[in-house]
Amino acid sequence: MSISFYNTLTRKTEEFIPMNEGEVRMYSCGPTVYDYFHIGNARSFVMSDIVRRYFEFRGYRVTYVMNITDIDDKIIKRANEQGVPSSEIAETYTEAFLHDSARFGIRPADVFPRATETMDEIIAHIQGLIEKGAAYNVNGDVFFRVSAFKEYGKLSRKNIEELEVGARIEADTRKENPVDFALWKSAKPGEPSWDSPWGKGRPGWHMECSVMSQKFLGETFDIHAGGNDLIFPHHENEIAQSEALTEKTFARYWMHFGFLNIDNEKMSKSLGNFFTAREIVEKFPAEVIRFYYLQTHYRSPLNFTHEGLDAAKTGLQKLQGLYDALREASGGTGPFDVKHFEQRFITAMDDDFNTPAGFGVLFEMVREANSILHGSGGMEEGSREALIDFLRRSCIGLFGILREESGGGATGELVGGLMDLLIGIRADARKEKQYALSDRIRDGLKELGVVLEDSRDGTKWKLSNE
Numbered sequence: 464m465s466i467s468f469y470n471t472l473t474r475k476t477e478e479f480i481p482m483n484e485g486e487v488r489m490y491s492c493g494p495t496v497y498d499y500f501h502i503g504n505a506r507s508f509v510m511s512d513i514v515r516r517y518f519e520f521r522g523y524r525v526t527y528v529m530n531i532t533d534i535d536d537k538i539i540k541r542a543n544e545q546g547v548p549s550s551e552i553a554e555t556y557t558e559a560f561l562h563d564s565a566r567f568g569i570r571p572a573d574v575f576p577r578a579t580e581t582m583d584e585i586i587a588h589i590q591g592l593i594e595k596g597a598a599y600n601v602n603g604d605v606f607f608r609v610s611a612f613k614e615y616g617k618l619s620r621k622n623i624e625e626l627e628v629g630a631r632i633e634a635d636t637r638k639e640n641p642v643d644f645a646l647w648k649s650a651k652p653g654e655p656s657w658d659s660p661w662g663k664g665r666p667g668w669h670m671e672c673s674v675m676s677q678k679f680l681g682e683t684f685d686i687h688a689g690g691n692d693l694i695f696p697h698h699e700n701e702i703a704q705s706e707a708l709t710e711k712t713f714a715r716y717w718m719h720f721g722f723l724n725i726d727n728e729k730m731s732k733s734l735g736n737f738f739t740a741r742e743i744v745e746k747f748p749a750e751v752i753r754f755y756y757l758q759t760h761y762r763s764p765l766n767f768t769h770e771g772l773d774a775a776k777t778g779l780q781k782l783q784g785l786y787d788a789l790r791e792a793s794g795g796t797g798p799f800d801v802k803h804f805e806q807r808f809i810t811a812m813d814d815d816f817n818t819p820a821g822f823g824v825l826f827e828m829v830r831e832a833n834s835i836l837h838g839s840g841g842m843e844e845g846s847r848e849a850l851i852d853f854l855r856r857s858c859i860g861l862f863g864i865l866r867e868e869s870g871g872g873a874t875g876e877l878v879g880g881l882m883d884l885l886i887g888i889r890a891d892a893r894k895e896k897q898y899a900l901s902d903r904i905r906d907g908l909k910e911l912g913v914v915l916e917d918s919r920d921g922t923k924w925k926l927s928n929e
């Protein structure tokens with residue numbers, strides 16, 4: 464069995480066949496760091512992370528690259544508004560992005576290339592396009608010659624003639640054709656700039672992504688992902704610039720994530736229904752938000768409501784309840800066939816990462832497992848352990864929605880591991896009669912709000928405010 468998913472390029476659900484067996488090379492468009500990211504962006508980042516993790520769950524090795532656009536019109540505008548250098552804005556919001564992503568339980572990419580650190584490669588790429596006749600320089604601005612790339616429009620299925628008519632309205636007279644787009648923008652006074660063969664300037668956004676992806680994944684790679692709104696012009700232009708130079712397929716599969724609406728309305732600052740990821744994660748645990756996102760298929764629009772989040776919280780408690788009960792249970796004789804559910808779960812997820820169908824299977828499993836676990840015979844140990852293992856792999860390793868002990872979310876596993884390590888060191892210290900050390904561990908943890916409870920069965924820990 465293999466994973467199939469919808470490829471925007473072909474408009475078909477296709478079986479995924481990687482370039483190199485057992486390996487996935489994936490690029491996802493990251494943030495332009497001029498502000499905090501909002502809950503719509505967060506949905507794309509979470510879903511992209513889930514796709515990556517699901518490949519790992521299925522045994523693939525994944526190289527996951529997400530760019531950070533740290534030089535762009537929006538960053539410069541924000542810097543000018545605040546009267547600070549654009550590098551300061553970029554730094555502030557890069558840090559905020561990494562921090563908020565971590566709070567959302569999104570695993571860091573293997574590489575986070577930054578546009579400003581990829582300048583040499585960007586300039587070389589543009590130079591190559593000029594040499595091939597696919598780009599031209601007009602007094603320090605370099606444009607892509609769309610007519611040089613015959614397949615332009617193949618991703619968005621847009622028709623060049625229609626685009627030309629539309630573009631003529633705001634035509635830039637320096638362009639040969641109104642649909643041509645900027646690869647390099649000459650520096651205006653007071654703007655950050657880099658030296659280039661065409662004078663001082665900076666790259667266009669589309670160009671940055673083409674180069675950052677190929678730098679770390681090669682000229683051709685497996686999957687390019689991003690929000691629906693990026694299909695045109697961003698991804699269309701990425702394809703044109705990349706393939707016009709290399710004459711090879713750029714990304715083999717294109718994935719796009721659906722929009723997020725608030726109470727059935729488009730989220731916008733002017734409507735007053737705009738939420739940053741940072742605001743929402745203050746009000747709801749990240750696990751609940753992730754679970755909420757995952758209940759909608761990644762390609763469908765998601766209608767974000769507070770009631771929906773509350774319902775997600777209740778649903779998630781059922782999964783957490785089973786997970787906790789399994790680990791507290793002992794004895795028992797009833798068998799439980801976890802493999803059967805795991806197989807069905809995989810079948811659901813293999814079909815275009817269908818998380819709602821995957822949860823359908825998981826909740827059926829929760830009901831059945833609960834009836835055995837809380838029934839008169841209880842659940843026998845081997846089944847319990849297999850079920851705990853599956854829940855760990857699916858709901859912690861893959862989805863990041865269950866909590867280990869009191870650790871919390873995606874970091875829960877780590878916290879649990881660290882606590883086991885500390886408890887083990889303390890037990891050794893006591894055996895060796897090093898009471899100063901064992902007391903130091905206990906008292907230090909107490910200061911952090913962690914209480915150790917010793918019993919004949921060993922030492923357990925809990926948070927003192929629970």
Ligand SMILES: [Zn+2]
Pocket residue numbers: 491492493672689697
């Ligand atoms: Zn991009």
